[in-house]
Amino acid sequence: MPYSPYTVPGVSFREEYVKVSDGATLKVVEFIPPDEDKSLPIMVFVAGWISMIKGWAEVLQELTPQFRTLYVETREKISAELPDFKNLEFSIERMAKDVAEVVDEMIPEDRAFAYGGSSLGSTVVLDLMSQDFRQPATGLLVGPVPQFQYPAWGVPVIRYFHPSLYLVVKPIIKWYLKYFRVDRKKEPEQIAKYYGTLDAAEPARLKANALALRNYSLWEKLPKVQAPVVIIGTETDSLHGLDTLEKTVDLLPQGELALMASNKDAHSAKAGRLMVEKLLKFGG
Numbered sequence: 001m002p003y004s005p006y007t008v009p010g011v012s013f014r015e016e017y018v019k020v021s022d023g024a025t026l027k028v029v030e031f032i033p034p035d036e037d038k039s040l041p042i043m044v045f046v047a048g049w050i051s052m053i054k055g056w057a058e059v060l061q062e063l064t065p066q067f068r069t070l071y072v073e074t075r076e077k078i079s080a081e082l083p084d085f086k087n088l089e090f091s092i093e094r095m096a097k098d099v100a101e102v103v104d105e106m107i108p109e110d111r112a113f114a115y116g117g118s119s120l121g122s123t124v125v126l127d128l129m130s131q132d133f134r135q136p137a138t139g140l141l142v143g144p145v146p147q148f149q150y151p152a153w154g155v156p157v158i159r160y161f162h163p164s165l166y167l168v169v170k171p172i173i174k175w176y177l178k179y180f181r182v183d184r185k186k187e188p189e190q191i192a193k194y195y196g197t198l199d200a201a202e203p204a205r206l207k208a209n210a211l212a213l214r215n216y217s218l219w220e221k222l223p224k225v226q227a228p229v230v231i232i233g234t235e236t237d238s239l240h241g242l243d244t245l246e247k248t249v250d251l252l253p254q255g256e257l258a259l260m261a262s263n264k265d266a267h268s269a270k271a272g273r274l275m276v277e278k279l280l281k282f283g284g
Contacts, residue, residue, distance in 0.1 A: 003029055006057045006071075007064040010034045017081070020101045024088060025081035028102060029053065029071040031064035041112040041137045041282050043069040043275075046099055048119030048143075049209070050076055050201045055267055056118075062272025063116075067279060072102055074121065076209040078202045090209040092216050096128035103134055114279055118142040118267075123218055126229070126248075130221035137282040139229040140275045142266050146218035146248055170198055222251035230256045230278055232271055234263050 003013040006029075016028040043063055047056060053071060063069050073079045074095050075088070082088055099115075107113050115125040115136045122144035129139055177194050229252050233245040242259075249255035258274060260266045 003031070003053075006053060006060040007031050008061055011064045013064075016106065018102050018105050020098050022088060022094070023082075023084050024075050024098070026075060026098060026102065027073045027077075027079040028106065029073075030106070031060065031069040031071070033065050033068065036068055037066070038111065040067055041114040041279060042107055043067045043114055043116055043279065044072060044099070044103060044107075044136070045069060045116040046072050046074065046121035046125055047117065048121050048197075050197045050206065051118065051121075052197060052200060055196075058269040059116075059267065059272035059275065062269050062276055063279075066276060070102065070106060072099060072121075074098065074124065076202075076205045078200065078205070080205075082205070085204065085208075088208075090205070090212040092124055092127050092213065092218075095124045096131065099124060099128055100131075100133040109134075112137050112282060114282065115139045116141065116275060117144075119145055120213075122231075126218055126225060127221060129227060129229070130224040135227055138227055138278060139225075140232065140278055141229060142232045142271065143234075143245070144218070144231065144248060146222070146244065148213040148216055173198060219247075219251065222248060223253065225252055226254070228254040228256070230258055230274075232258050232260060232266055232274065234260045234266055 007013060011034065012032045014030050014032075016030055017025050018028055019025045045056070045060075045063075047053070053060075053073075056071070060069065060071065075082065075098060076090060088094075103113065113134075113136050115129065115138075117123075117125040117139070119142070122139075122141035123146065125139055125141060126144055126146075129136065174195055178191055231245055231249050231252075233242065235242050245257060249257045260268075260271060265271060
């Protein structure tokens with residue numbers, strides 16, 4: 001797959017495949033700037049649930065000219081190789097361990113790094129930062145979800161519907177997102193993005209991941225995150241409510257909230273420039 005739309009001329013890129021400890025293999029897209037300044041941290045970016053790289057084009061175009069960047073695709077995505085699918089975990093804790101193992105595999109011990117992420121990816125990163133793994137210089141995270149709340153009918157639908165019936169269930173999920181979780185008038189781009197990710201999802205992985213998330217809570221782990229974290233959010237994003245973001249920042253020992261005008265901005269060059277500004281403070 002060509003990755004030139006996600007960077008600028010002069011930056012090289014390549015796909016890497018990292019096999020983690022339970023046998024799954026994850027795809028990582030590595031962007032390497034020309035004349036890389038190795039005093040700057042490597043950015044490890046973990047995107048959201050079943051999201052696609054094209055949704056982060058503008059952010060990556062800002063990051064990759066200066067920072068070596070690892071774009072990590074988590075195990076629920078179709079790019080992951082899962083030879084023993086029935087025996088694999090899809091919990092946040094397992095996904096956090098995946099990212100830790102990618103870091104150990106691809107980043108030298110003496111090199112600083114930072115985490116970026118969005119939505120589920122941000123949750124995975126915060127869980128990881130609360131544990132006894134290598135610690136980043138900082139975390140720059142868009143809209144983490146500390147707790148996953150499904151409607152009353154959601155869990156039975158997920159549990160008992162066979163993945164082959166995903167085409168039947170998908171319109172219901174889209175309807176629920178459009179009318180109950182996303183501001184369809186102010187954020188049509190967000191709706192289109194979620195529709196695209198649902199269309200690209202692999203149903204069996206989606207089901208396994210959704211079931212694994214249903215009882216998860218990040219709240220009690222946040223005070224254990226010691227590195228500085230910038231939470232990027234918007235007032236218009238009802239899927240990642242402002243009150244939730246404020247509570248997340250309050251529980252972080254070194255938390256900071258940066259608000260964008262819209263969800264579109266939080267996925268734009270503006271968010272990328274904010275990340276660059278924060279990362280440059282850790283160079284030299």
